[in-house]
Amino acid sequence: MSKDQWPATCGESDDAVFQSFLQHFIEAVLIGQEHSPIVEAAHDKKRDQLLAGIGAVFALAESVKSLYGSMGNSLRFPAEKEKKSEPLAPVAAVLEKDYRGVACPMNFVKVKLDLSRLKQGDRIKVLLDDGKPIESVPRSVAAEGHRIQEQTREGDHWSVVIEKA
Numbered sequence: 001m002s003k004d005q006w007p008a009t010c011g012e013s014d015d016a017v018f019q020s021f022l023q024h025f026i027e028a029v030l031i032g033q034e035h036s037p038i039v040e041a042a043h044d045k046k047r048d049q050l051l052a053g054i055g056a057v058f059a060l061a062e063s064v065k066s067l068y069g070s071m072g073n074s075l076r077f078p079a080e081k082e083k084k085s086e087p088l089a090p091v092a093a094v095l096e097k098d099y100r101g102v103a104c105p106m107n108f109v110k111v112k113l114d115l116s117r118l119k120q121g122d123r124i125k126v127l128l129d130d131g132k133p134i135e136s137v138p139r140s141v142a143a144e145g146h147r148i149q150e151q152t153r154e155g156d157h158w159s160v161v162i163e164k165a
Contacts, residue, residue, distance in 0.1 A: 018043040030067055030077055035060045096125045100157050104132045108140045111162070115146060118164045123149060125161045134158045 022039060025031045038056040041049040050057060070078050097114055099107040107128060114124050128134050130153075138148050141162050150161040 014043065025064075025067075031060070031063045035063060094123045094125050094161065096127075098127045099133070099137075100127050100129050102129075102133070104136050107133050108137050111137055111141060112144070115141075115144075115162065115164050120164055123161055123163050125159060127154075128158045128160060130156060130158065134160075138162075 018039065022036070026033060026036055026039065035056070038050070038053055038060050041053065067077055072078070095114065095118070097110070099110055102110060107126075111124070111126055114126075118124065126137070128137055134151075138151060138160055142148055145165040147163040147165060148160060149163050150159070152159050
């Protein structure tokens with residue numbers, strides 16, 4: 001596969017995905033700075049550097065695995081500092097996010113992060129794949145106390161409207 005054929009994630013560009021990872025994991029000190037070079041090599045699609053640094057790739061994977069293993073029921077990492085989040089926007093429009101192609105449990109984690117930025121009563125519409133995502137995400141969101149306002153099948157995926165409790 002050539003580097004031009006590497007798929008983007010969740011409709012976001014590769015740059016946005018890597019920038020988000022660097023910001024929310026490495027700069028937030030949830031994963032060590034020592035992983036920056038291998039993440040940058042992956043971003044730049046430097047296959048030779050990745051193959052030569054395969055140990056660093058596995059170390060990064062183990063760090064991510066360990067981090068997610070430490071996540072509590074609140075979906076917070078122990079090292080994560082409590083941050084006051086600001087609402088996305090004080091408008092009545094429903095925020096829409098496309099999480100098709102995002103594996104469980106990351107799709108729920110992303111929805112949870114989106115909800116954390118909203119005010120009580122605000123709504124978000126998320127697009128999810130059939131199968132585990134549509135089974136797990138609405139159930140997990142409801143278990144958190146939020147309300148599923150609408151859940152409709154749209155071809156090969158689902159649209160779910162969630163109201164923040």
